[in-house]
Amino acid sequence: MNLVGITINHRTAPIELREALHLSKNEIVDLIPKLKETLFNEGFIISTCNRTEIYGIPKVSKLHYQHIIDFLLENKNISGLKPEHFEKYFSCGAVKHLFKVSTGIDSLVVGDSQILGQVKEAFEISEDMNFSGSVLRRVFDVAVKVGKRAIRETEIGEGAVTVSYAAVQVVEKIFASLDKKKALVIGAGETGELAAIHLKDRGVGEIAIANRTLSRAEKLAEKIHGEIIPFSQLKDHLHHFDIIISATSSNELIITKDDIKQMMKRRKGLPVVIMDIAIPRDIDPGSQEIDNVFYHDIDSLEVIVKQNMKKREKEIPKVESIVMEELVSFFSWYNTLEVVPTIKRVREFFEDIRKDELEKIKHKVTDDDYAKLEDMTRRMIGRLLHNPTIKLREIAEQGTNIQEVETHSVILKELFGLNNGHSKIYKPEESDIPKKEESKVE
Amino acid sequence: MLATIHFLNILLPVLYLAGFLVYYFDFTKDVKGLNNTKRIFLFVTLVFHVFYLFARTVEFNHPPITNKFEIFTVLAFSIMCSYFLLELLTDIRNTGMFIIIFAFFFQLFSSMFIEDLIEVQEVLRNRLLGIHVISAMLGYSGFTISTVYGLLYLMLYKSIKISKFGLMFNRLPSLETLEKLSFNSLIIGFILLTIAIIIGIIWLPSAFPNFSYLDPKLVVTGVVWIIYGLVIAAKYSGFWYGRKLIIFSQIGFAVAILSVIATIVFKDSFHSFY
Numbered sequence: 076m077n078l079v080g081i082t083i084n085h086r087t088a089p090i091e092l093r094e095a096l097h098l099s100k101n102e103i104v105d106l107i108p109k110l111k112e113t114l115f116n117e118g119f120i121i122s123t124c125n126r127t128e129i130y131g132i133p134k135v136s137k138l139h140y141q142h143i144i145d146f147l148l149e150n151k152n153i154s155g156l157k158p159e160h161f162e163k164y165f166s167c168g169a170v171k172h173l174f175k176v177s178t179g180i181d182s183l184v185v186g187d188s189q190i191l192g193q194v195k196e197a198f199e200i201s202e203d204m205n206f207s208g209s210v211l212r213r214v215f216d217v218a219v220k221v222g223k224r225a226i227r228e229t230e231i232g233e234g235a236v237t238v239s240y241a242a243v244q245v246v247e248k249i250f251a252s253l254d255k256k257k258a259l260v261i262g263a264g265e266t267g268e269l270a271a272i273h274l275k276d277r278g279v280g281e282i283a284i285a286n287r288t289l290s291r292a293e294k295l296a297e298k299i300h301g302e303i304i305p306f307s308q309l310k311d312h313l314h315h316f317d318i319i320i321s322a323t324s325s326n327e328l329i330i331t332k333d334d335i336k337q338m339m340k341r342r343k344g345l346p347v348v349i350m351d352i353a354i355p356r357d358i359d360p361g362s363q364e365i366d367n368v369f370y371h372d373i374d375s376l377e378v379i380v381k382q383n384m385k386k387r388e389k390e391i392p393k394v395e396s397i398v399m400e401e402l403v404s405f406f407s408w409y410n411t412l413e414v415v416p417t418i419k420r421v422r423e424f425f426e427d428i429r430k431d432e433l434e435k436i437k438h439k440v441t442d443d444d445y446a447k448l449e450d451m452t453r454r455m456i457g458r459l460l461h462n463p464t465i466k467l468r469e470i471a472e473q474g475t476n477i478q479e480v481e482t483h484s485v486i487l488k489e490l491f492g493l494n495n496g497h498s499k500i501y502k503p504e505e506s507d508i509p510k511k512e513e514s515k516v517e
Numbered sequence: 518m519l520a521t522i523h524f525l526n527i528l529l530p531v532l533y534l535a536g537f538l539v540y541y542f543d544f545t546k547d548v549k550g551l552n553n554t555k556r557i558f559l560f561v562t563l564v565f566h567v568f569y570l571f572a573r574t575v576e577f578n579h580p581p582i583t584n585k586f587e588i589f590t591v592l593a594f595s596i597m598c599s600y601f602l603l604e605l606l607t608d609i610r611n612t613g614m615f616i617i618i619f620a621f622f623f624q625l626f627s628s629m630f631i632e633d634l635i636e637v638q639e640v641l642r643n644r645l646l647g648i649h650v651i652s653a654m655l656g657y658s659g660f661t662i663s664t665v666y667g668l669l670y671l672m673l674y675k676s677i678k679i680s681k682f683g684l685m686f687n688r689l690p691s692l693e694t695l696e697k698l699s700f701n702s703l704i705i706g707f708i709l710l711t712i713a714i715i716i717g718i719i720w721l722p723s724a725f726p727n728f729s730y731l732d733p734k735l736v737v738t739g740v741v742w743i744i745y746g747l748v749i750a751a752k753y754s755g756f757w758y759g760r761k762l763i764i765f766s767q768i769g770f771a772v773a774i775l776s777v778i779a780t781i782v783f784k785d786s787f788h789s790f791y
Contacts, residue, residue: 371680
């Protein structure tokens with residue numbers, strides 16, 4: 076198989092280079108016609124914030140990896156890129172790498188749930204632009220299957236691996252259902268936004284945003300269909316919320332322990348979860364001493380993240396065995412492609428003989444007898460060719476010795492004279508047919 | 518029949534122990550596929566236990582409530598039965614090992630010391646006594662389950678408070694769920710204990726000439742009933758939540774245990790039959 080692939084990812088290059096090389100969907104759409112014209116018959120491009128990968132089946136047999144890298148650099152003007160920033164794959168290696176990428180075990184965050192979708196999108200673009208053939212389509216199908224199996228059969232995607240998700244995980248350990256809970260997100264920056272989105276995804280009933288700059292609060296509130304709490308009145312509203320996540324860039328505490336005590340009085344002691352994911356912290360850590368106040372800062376949430384990362388890493392061998400299983404299955408299929416034309420030609424050859432012989436007796440027998448003969452000869456040819464066909468497929472599926480597959484194919488073609496593509500049906504002369512008496516063994 | 522009873526007497530603690538181990542294994546290892554197996558195993562154990570109680574009743578011509586080791590097997594059954602129903606209703610399957618362990622010990626002690634009694638005091642053959650004892654047993658089973666969930670609540674509460682995200686954090690249901698399980702079991706326990714007390718008040722004075730409302734066991738049971746009643750009132754009035762409520766119900770259980778000890782210590786109680 077002549078599939079080639081190059082990748083630049085978190086293992087091979089620093090983030091600046093990965094970011095610089097990132098290709099948007101439009102850029103990929105622009106690049107594919109050029110790739111098609113110069114390098115590949117078929118292929119696809121995957122580009123995420125942590126990796127850019129190009130796979131393809133070359134137009135010429137002597138394509139060097141450097142040609143692909145040069146092609147990329149021609150279209151994306153980046154300085155500082157060196158050949159060692161790229162990993163290169165060929166044939167089985169390229170397929171295996173793609174399968175690993177689909178499962179998320181090659182991602183910066185092991186078990187990344189988004190990568191499978193990104194791989195799917197890459198193939199869809201390739202399909203839309205007529206840049207994928209039957210083999211690549213099969214590669215894609217199996218890659219998606221491997222990704223799904225990894226999620227279903229292992230725990231590679233289990234547990235929170237970001238601080239915002241870990242915060243939500245803790246919240247879910249305190250409250251049974253979040254749909255009747257109210258959450259307040261203080262700070263509408265990147266972290267606050269991520270936390271608000273996670274809360275919304277988890278089905279929190281009501282979410283409110285408080286931010287010093289009102290316009291940013293409004294923007295985020297609109298995005299998550301939440302309400303706005305004026306920052307100056309923040310402390311007056313605290314008791315309304317079961318979940319408080321704070322992620323401002325303030326250099327000093329914005330909520331003191333006394334504020335929390337007041338809040339708990341007004342809540343009549345109802346439990347509250349406080350996630351302080353700001354650095355430096357926004358809420359007095361002494362709040363955790365108050366009954367039914369579950370205070371967590373970024374350090375305690377990091378504990379969960381590390382635990383989950385370890386668990387995911389333990390799952391890698393299981394995922395790798397799924398990758399290997401599917402890789403073997405894929406190449407079993409691929410290797411049979413080599414023998415399919417031979418099998419097809421042998422069958423056609425036998426079918427031609429059958430039809431020829433039937434034609435000879437067509438007018439010498441009744442219609443009923445002819446139908447019986449036709450049926451009988453079809454079954455006979457089927458039985459005669461059954462074992463050779465199965466054997467040839469088996470040898471190809473094993474894929475251990477390509478030479479053996481080729482030898483068997485050549486022998487078959489030689490024996491039946493199929494080498495020119497047009498098999499000539501041998502028609503014996505009368506003298507060639509042994510008389511009954513002559514064929515008798517004395 | 519007697520041979521079957523003796524066989525089940527040995528088999529039941531083994532089944533409870535095996536059930537505990539299955540639940541323990543699932544809790545610690547989170548094995549996919551054990552979820553339904555353990556439930557079916559528990560159901561089969563309960564079927565055997567029902568048959569055992571039925572067989573004893575028929576064979577010895579009285580319900581198995583005439584001595585403390587017969588009571589223990591009824592208690593083991595009622596704890597397990599209550600838990601099984603709770604698991605079916607809530608579909609929370611991770612906490613079984615904490616409950617089964619109680620049933621196992623009760624059944625073990627019962628199996629070790631239970632005797633084949635045919636001759637019992639006539640008063641112990643009374644039907645009202647049967648209902649009184651069984652409702653009291655189910656009531657105490659409810660309190661036991663409530664206490665176990667309460668303890669789990671306190672453990673999880675602490676582990677979240679001190680950011681210790683270990684096995685308990687990963688495998689237990691949420692605090693709110695544990696509180697709900699604990700409180701619901703407590704309510705069921707309270708209702709059944711109330712029934713037991715009402716039957717007791719109606720029937721005991723006519724059955725025992727030396728009946729006294731100041732009997733130590735009656736007094737302690739009354740205290741238990743009042744404590745649990747206060748817990749329920751505090752919860753419904755919105756006065757207490759979460760940890761405070763759980764701690765108070767734990768106190769109720771401690772007093773309930775004391776009441777059992779009291780019946781052993783105060784031998785002169787009219788309420789002591791064994």
